[in-house]
Amino acid sequence: MPRNKYNRNSAIPTTRLERLLRERELRKFNRIFHPNEEASNGYRETELFEHELSLREGNNWGIPPEEEFLEGAAAARSLNQGCERQDGRPSKQRLLVVANRLPVSAVRRGEDSWSLEISGGGLVTALLGFSAAFYSSNLLIYLYGGVKEFEAKWIGWAGVNVPDKIGQRALTIALAEKRCIPVFLDEEIVHQYYNGYCNNILWPLFHYLGLPQEDRLATTRSFQSQFDAYKKANQMFADVVNKHYEEGDVVWCHDYHLMFLPKCLKEYNYTMKVGWFLHTPFPSSEIHRTLPSRSELLRSVLAADLVGFHTYDYARHFVSACTRILGLEGTPEGVEDQGKLTRVAAFPIGIDSDRFIRALKLPQVQDHIKVLKEMFAGRKVMLGVDRLDMIKGIPQKILAFEKFLEENPNWRDKVVLLQIAVPTRTDVPECMLLY
Structure with missing residues (x-):
């Protein structure tokens, strides 16, 4: 029967992760039975603790699995x-x-x-x-x-x-x-x-x-x-x-x-x-x-x-x-x-999805959605949201849409491109060429 690589009862650690887990167990033991040594060894313990957290199979960049991420977040919040501060807060x-x-x-x-x-x-x-x-x-x-x-x-x-x-x-x-x-x-x-x-x-x-x-x-x-x-x-x-x-x-x-x-x-x-x-x-x-x-x-x-x-x-x-x-x-x-x-x-960055979900429930947003649906009724809408930046490819996108309509005239009254562009870097000459 193959040995479980996370089995702490094995006599000799054969992988780096096993060694780090074993060292963590020893640190726990030392904190209980040798509390006076904890302060002097604190830096080394912290260093080893960070190493063991960063070493994960299949993830060489040290990003914790989702369940451990959430567990750690809950622990941090608790x-x-x-x-408490001195004022009780x-x-x-x-x-x-x-x-x-x-x-x-x-x-x-x-x-x-x-x-x-x-x-x-x-x-x-x-x-x-x-x-x-x-x-x-x-x-x-x-x-x-x-x-x-x-x-x-x-x-x-x-x-x-x-x-x-x-x-x-x-x-x-x-x-x-x-x-x-x-x-x-x-x-x-x-x-x-x-x-x-x-x-x-x-x-x-x-x-x-x-x-x-x-x-x-x-x-x-x-x-x-x-x-x-x-x-x-x-x-x-x-x-x-x-x-x-x-x-x-x-x-x-x-x-x-x-x-x-x-x-x-x-x-x-x-x-x-x-x-x-x-x-x-x-x-x-x-x-x-x-x-x-x-x-x-x-x-x-x-x-x-x-x-x-x-x-x-x-x-x-x-x-x-x-x-x-x-x-x-x-x-x-x-x-x-x-x-x-x-x-x-x-660390991939996302969006605050709850903020958008809440916005959808606002009466003024619902009214605007109704106006847009009436405005574009019967047509497909292609939406672009970009900063007005020279690397975003907005001119190329518009030219590509133009080429699509030229080659597919049957789509001319059935699709519309709606481009939202937010001004940015107004002091940079290259970006100003887009305005």
């Missing part, structure tokens, strides 16, 4: 419910979400008056429906059901230039009511960092569009000046995070705008729990190696405890870039550099 894990833009848009109404509106950006929508396992060196947190499970604060640029102290103070107070913390960037930094390095260099490269030619740029927008502004802006974000960081917080950095942020934060506090998630593709190593300062960017991201991507392919490309460009060792769990392991994993 732990939160069992903890339930305590939650603090989460600092750091992104280039805040989830609200600010409009100045006076010297010390601001109005705020919820932003419709993709990052905000994504976080509402985000579910993933978040690992860090001393903590396992399950981001289950989005950031609503945590006491979250959002740090980012407000999208406006506020040069005066009165305006900055007033905006800070207004944003605090939305649990937001502003990073104040001046116009030149925004021009070089956001419009320059982020949208002129990183974004095209990550979408396989290649780097712009240096001679197309003004002398004040060279690769180096944009890169310097990028590092300076990331340090400004780090300064705001450090100002509001409390021991035990988890810092969750987002997207290609903040690839330097993990390194800046770890230099401030090496024990800080830092994760970084990319909301775009990560290109193959052959494409990434064309980027000036490619090594510096990769090492900055590797300072994080966990690096997340949308898909397995993007995660694989990142590990490949680290091994081929930096010469580091790629493992099933991530990338190892001189004994320090940065976990790399794929």
Whole structure:
């Protein structure tokens, strides 16, 4: 009879997973009979615990099975419910979400008056429906059901230039009511960092569009000046995070705008729990190696405890870039550099489906549905919902629809293409060509 590989009664562990499970049992035994040794061995126990969780058959990127994911999420919630602050209220894990833009848009109404509106950006929508396992060196947190499970604060640029102290103070107070913390960037930094390095260099490269030619740029927008502004802006974000960081917080950095942020934060506090998630593709190593300062960017991201991507392919490309460009060792769990392991994993992002289901029940939505059904009665509707972005292929989609109607004239009165396009990156010349 073949031996069960998960049988803890076997005398000699023959697989790595068995060894880790056996070590966990020994740790439990030691905690009961040798409690004084627990503190000194705490770091090693945590490290082994993370390794055993990340090792799963058929899943080399360490994503827990669904039932364990839900079990861990329930455990995390029960732990939160069992903890109380000094004022008697339930305590939650603090989460600092750091992104280039805040989830609200600010409009100045006076010297010390601001109005705020919820932003419709993709990052905000994504976080509402985000579910993933978040690992860090001393903590396992399950981001289950989005950031609503945590006491979250959002740090980012407000999208406006506020040069005066009165305006900055007033905006800070207004944003605090939305649990937001502003990073104040001046116009030149925004021009070089956001419009320059982020949208002129990183974004095209990550979408396989290649780097712009240096001679197309003004002398004040060279690769180096944009890169310097990028590092300076990331340090400004780090300064705001450090100002509001409390021991035990988890810092969750987002997207290609903040690839330097993990390194800046770890230099401030090496024990800080830092994760970084990319909301775009990560290109193959052959494409990434064309980027000036490619090594510096990769090492900055590797300072994080966990690096997340949308898909397995993007995660694989990142590990490949680290091994081929930096010469580091790629493992099933991530990338190892001189004994320090940065976990790399794929965390597909969904949508907040409950929000859409609730919206369908609203009277005004039902009325609009009725109008649309009458408007398109007897015809098939092809619906496209995209940002007005040059990589979304909207002109190609329209041309393809035109070609379909030319080749199939019998469909001309039977089908309609309805394209919804949300304006984006209005400061990027290439995107403005679509408007």
